[in-house]
Amino acid sequence: MMDDESRYEAVRGRDARFDGVFFTAVRTTGIYCRPSCPAVTPKRQNVTFHPSAAAAQAAGYRACRRCRPDTVPGSAEWNVRADAVGRAMRMIADGVVDREGVGGLAGRLGYSARQLQRQLTGELGAGPIALARAQRAHTARTLLQTTGLPVTEIAFAAGFASVRQFNDTLRAVYGTTPTGLRGASGTPPEGDGVPLRLAHRTPYDAAGVFDFLGRRAVPGVEEVTGEPGERRYRRTLALPHAHAVAEVGERGGAGWLPCRLHLADLRDLTTAVQRLRRLFDLDADPWAVTDRLARDPLLRPSAAARPGLRSPGAADGAELAARAVLGQQVTVRAARTLTARLVAAYGKPLSAADGTLTRLFPDAATLAEADLAELGMPAARRAALRTVMTAVADGSVRLDPGADREETQRALLALRGVGPWTASYIRMRALGDPDVLLTGDAGVRHGLAHLGGTPDPAAWRPWSSYAVHHLWSVAASAVDG
Template sequence: MTTEDRDSADPADDSRYEAVASRDARFDGVFFFAVATTGIYCRPSCPATTPKRRNVTFYRTAAAAQGAGYRACRRCRPDAVPGSAEWNTRADVVGRAVRLIGDGVVDREGVTGLAARLGYSARQVQRQLTAELGAGPLALARAQRGHTARVLLQTTSLQAAEIAFAAGFASIRQFNDTIRAIYAATPGELRSARPGRTGHAVRIAPAGGRAGIPLRLAHRTPYATAPVFDYLAARAVTGVEEVTGTPGRRIYRRTLRLPGGPGIAEVAERPGPAGGWLECRLQLSCLRDLTAATQRIRRLFDLDADPRAVDEKLGADPLLAPLVAARPGLRAPGAADPHEAALRIAAEPAGPGPSAALVRAYGEPLTEPSGGLTHLFPDPAALAGAALGELPPDRREPVRALAGALAGGSVLLDPGTDRDAAEALLAAIPGIGPDRAARIRMRALGDPDVLPGRDPAAALRSADGEAPRSEVWRPWRSYAFHHLRAAGSDRPRTTGEE
């Protein structure tokens, strides 16, 4: 492509260049730009001297820039920014594929496994991803592996072979070649170039003498950490979750059911206004589960959201404006385990007590307890045929039916699930109904545009009285729900409220 072709290919590129010239961090992760004269690609907020427009090419993903032969900038680290929030909103095959690739499906099951989950052929998936993103599933997975490897090289003391295994590479040679191609450096050079430590990081002390893998989970700012930790603390299920420490310096800990075995995640609340990351520590049975564990914690803490876009949209409504101003960057917590989230919503009339009873009766004990963490949440198969006498009588059959549907595969809740279809199937289960189905969609599937029907906000009318007020909140109704919930946190919780 010639310079003239690039300049005329897409009028939107001029707007993108303006974002680059102003170093606008709001577009980090939304697109990337590459510079022909340096062979490097960057995020829009890169502090380096703005290149001339004729030398710049724009890409939708880091993988597409890498596929075109560009190397990651060492100043702005474009591979480290949160992914575009667009993929959480989109329910088409491309959005679903991106979420599944992020969960490590290509590394575990290959492109054929990804295609099978999406209900398309491998060729169709390749074609659609390449047309939309400029990179196919293997390139997207390769970019993710490269980023994971860099983080491990610069934040841990793991040996290179362990890092290659944890990041999902098939061999040490593939690991070395990929690092050189993406960063123009050897793994050893990347490790020696690790950034200096800052005095603002919250360090998580190893639990039970186990060091684990320390990570920094990047996110866009602002991030309202206190409401998220309040939310998780109020709903923590004994044995599976715990929140320790004092407000402003709390540690959230939980067990994880991962493909290679049990894991434990710990995430620290940052004091004061949150910076661009949360400190996390992972203890894994199998290093290959690193990608899956990281993505599940990212979904739980809603780290891929675009808070400025959300706040701008919701803050324009006079009803929500004071709530948004009081809690800028409020997140909509997702789920570390979608099956667990769905079963908890089905089991709990109010509060986490019934779920804790299920854990005691049917949960899988950890080989060695860690603090207050003793069990994995019960697998759906363990609940499908159980008596469930630990639950209130009216919740037993709904939980059994949902557990059976999840165990049998008639209801799927993985990151690539068709959300509309899943909600319809959930609502049809006796005792689940539309309200709980919407709550499951919001948390287990991480849908940013859900407003459960029984919430009073659903009945609010727009200014002209012609339509539900919530229509103007699209596509961020889940965030509006959490603003309304947080503002009314002193009122009694209603049935099944999340």
């Protein structure tokens, strides 16, 4: 836990590790910044600290135009925490408040709107409306500065209820009008879609993430093109309002990956970005992970060799669950082949193909009723897939970003055909849990055998999922060597 004095030392050192962990507000300027802001360090007596951008905005501060604190990676704390506040933050990021209101968010958590307001305000200095408002402002700024869309269209695409609310919010958050924000960015970048920079903390093992996704890319839904170091990951996304095609590049800049989103409905921008962030594990804290795992002599060499290792999540929970069932007791290559057959048979075709991307991954309701005979796999596994998809479709198994991880795992294990590996793998990737140890996984066993030591799983918490990826890497290196 940090106190204000250690936070100020991080600001003095312009320590980017804390960007997104807390925000610095300066009384004399009325501006709030990220800790690594390159501006002259303010005097200690003029500085206050806030746990979220929304809290700084609620206190009357405007975002710094130099360091753009609204573009920092999210706090890794929300990936770790399984309590109501952590779950609420993940759902707000996914756009639940914009789509369902505070009542919908509270209902998903099993709280009243008043209880939720009290908990979030107590910990973050801002309630769900303020947190969602800060997110809408960031979405609006992105669209203003990267597209030539009319301002009115952007207002509603960003989730604002009226143009007046849109104008008032941008003045309060950025200290300027929508036109002023657009003019400050110059000419919008060329090309179709919405160009973005997906921020992350460094170091980031982009090569490892692209290797992982490339080996599992399902034809029709995903592809990885280009040579190592210059690869592009592309995929289709089924989103709340429509579909999208996303493209993420392996080579970015210091602390970001390039992305371009082709959205059929611009209201899906925030949700699409958050799902890509989870897929690429962009909000992780690599320093905390490496510091913890390097204390274990067994993992120390691997942790030192790959300090930016990530644990990729999923773009869609139901999709990942289906892929996990298809991957039971088969190789990654065999699972990819089965999944490609599934997509070809049941995936919804795009209105127009985008290169090799032709379909959306079939939704849970479709697979719950599917025959699946064309997949050429045992009847028991076909039944297990239908069972899991039925549970997801009727809500008895929740795989949304705010799902209770313990409850979801128990519900999965209660289903016929779902064992500990499948339930844990779904929890690790679909729910983004950073603390899952796949004890029965063959790759984990091979990695441990190669290291030749006795594991101490307690020493890896709360980052056991990253330990799994290190062990997979060790096992793969042993085979290649």
